Amino acid sequence: MSIAVHAEHDLGGANTLGLPCVAERFAAPRHVGELREALALAGDRGWPLTLLGGGSNLILPARLPGLVVQPALERWWLEPMGEGVRVHAEAGVDWHRLVMALAERGLWGTENLALIPGHCGAAPIQNIGAYGVELGDVLEAVHLLHRDDGREAVLGAAECAFGYRDSVFKRALADRVVITRLVLRLSPTPRPRLAYGDLAGRVGEAPTPLAVAEAVCAVRREKLPDPAELGNAGSFFHNPVVTADTAARLLHEAPTMPHFPQPDGRVKLAAGWLIDQCGLKGWREGHFGVHDRQALVLVHFGGGSAEELLAFADRVAEQVSSRFGVMLQREPRLAG
Ligand SMILES: Cc1cc2nc3c(=O)[nH]c(=O)nc-3n(C[C@H](O)[C@H](O)[C@H](O)COP(=O)(O)OP(=O)(O)OC[C@H]3O[C@@H](n4cnc5c(N)ncnc54)[C@H](O)[C@@H]3O)c2cc1C
Structure with missing residues (x-):
């Protein structure tokens, strides 16, 4: 057993609501092998399992019994695909940082989803969306592990059954899988989506993905409280x-x-x-x-x-x- 399990781990700083919480046990697996070990450990010992990403869409109780697993798989890479590019992003990658890195590379598709907090692994759960774009618009596939036996599977976008803040991960697969990697399909061909809010007025005549992402960030900062402050x-x-x-x-x-x-x-x-x-x-x-x-x-x-x-x-x-x-x-x- 190589996965480190920490007892009485403080999660007060690990949720954007800033609620006090202590996990009875906590593990942050760095690759699929460690994640599988953590799942097996919880299964063998009968520990309730809680999955944690960036803690930006969770209400944490004062104490979480069992094992809290926060996937720390943090690699992402690009795969050229004909006219477009496939983006592979592991569960622990910070969503906003990924969006900005893709926008800086001139890739269109995720720029309207800038500054949404959290990790890539949680993004499909509620099909994150903002400014007229949802994850489902760019997602090609989701890699996952089944929690009961650790087997790997890949779901295509259609099987994710995305809807408004909804997906199969909230329904038939709720609490049954751990998402390990997203596969997104982006394009260097310009396709700005500026119909929402005053985005169009904030970017020039020939916007870049980075200009749109920065405009989205500016609008969001004006409207939404920063969890680091409130x-x-x-x-x-x-x-x-x-x-x-x-x-x-x-x-x-x-x-x-x-x-x-x-x-x-x-x-x-x-x-x-x-x-x-x-x-x-x-x-x-x-x-x-x-x-x-x-x-x-x-x-x-x-x-x-x-x-x-x-x-x-x-x-x-x-x-x-x-x-x-x-x-x-x-x-x-x-x-x-
Ligand atoms: C200031 C602010 C603004 C936001 N704006 C938006 C917005 O514009 N649009 C939007 O859609 N959302 C928004 N959100 C909500 C939130 O950012 C997203 O839902 C985000 O995807 C949650 O990611 P997380 O990593 O923080 O997930 P967490 O809160 O840690 O977890 C959310 C759920 O996903 C599960 N989960 C986490 N990781 C995995 C995994 N690897 N496999 C399976 N299940 C997993 C958890 O168990 C939990 O049920 C906002 C939140 C904040 C605080």
Whole structure:
């Protein structure tokens, strides 16, 4: 056995919400062999297993029993492919650093996803998305290990069943696999996607991927709190998708409500707008609050716990429900 297992490992600095947490045991495997060892160890001893990436979409309890595994496979490389390029990125690679490195090389595809925190291994779980682009638009395949027996498999993009903040990894394969590597398909041929926000106004006539990525970073820095300064997990709620009848009822009451018709006839609403309309932007109670610039983001001022955060989030969701009759669903996952 070569994998190092640390006892009583502090994860307080390993989650962007800044919640205090101690892992009973912790391992950071550096290659697939070590990862397989960690899975076997947890299986043999009957330890509950928690997978951790950058901790930017997780709510951690005060104590995580069993074994926390944070894949530290950190290589990435390019493979020329006809007109385009394949990018192989292991699970522990920092997503934003990868995006910037690809943009610097003049490769199009991931630039709109700049400054999303976290590791590559977690990116397919909720099919990360921003500024009109989702991971599923550029992903070719996912390499993974099955948690029960350590066998390797490769899933093509179609098998990942990507949807809005959704994938097979939240459904049929939830808690059953560890993602070890992403394969992305990028292109040197210009294909800027600038329809969202004021991106078009921030880049010149002939933008480069780097110019777009930098514009995305600038917009995000203006709108979103930096987790290094104020604990948060980005958007705390999914944008709700409601029936056409519900949307029509709400639009009758609030004609300016942002709404986005979906191909299936339903309508996506902006959760941040709904929260804002309840007068909750900037609302603080105890150690948590609704961010004063972006109502979709709940922030941790320090000293709070996961239970307190969940109770605070419930109060926000209850107010939206009683005012609009729309139920908000939480985006970050509860660990343990
Ligand atoms: C400031 C801020 C802004 C954000 N903006 C966006 C945004 O614009 N768009 C967006 O989509 N998201 C956004 N997020 C959410 C978050 O960054 C993404 O969901 C990200 O992909 C999470 O990566 P992570 O490595 O931090 O995952 P973690 O939070 O560590 O884990 C998330 C889930 O993935 C599982 N997991 C982790 N690694 C693996 C693996 N190798 N194999 C299998 N399962 C694994 C974990 O068990 C957990 O269930 C934002 C978060 C913050 C804090």
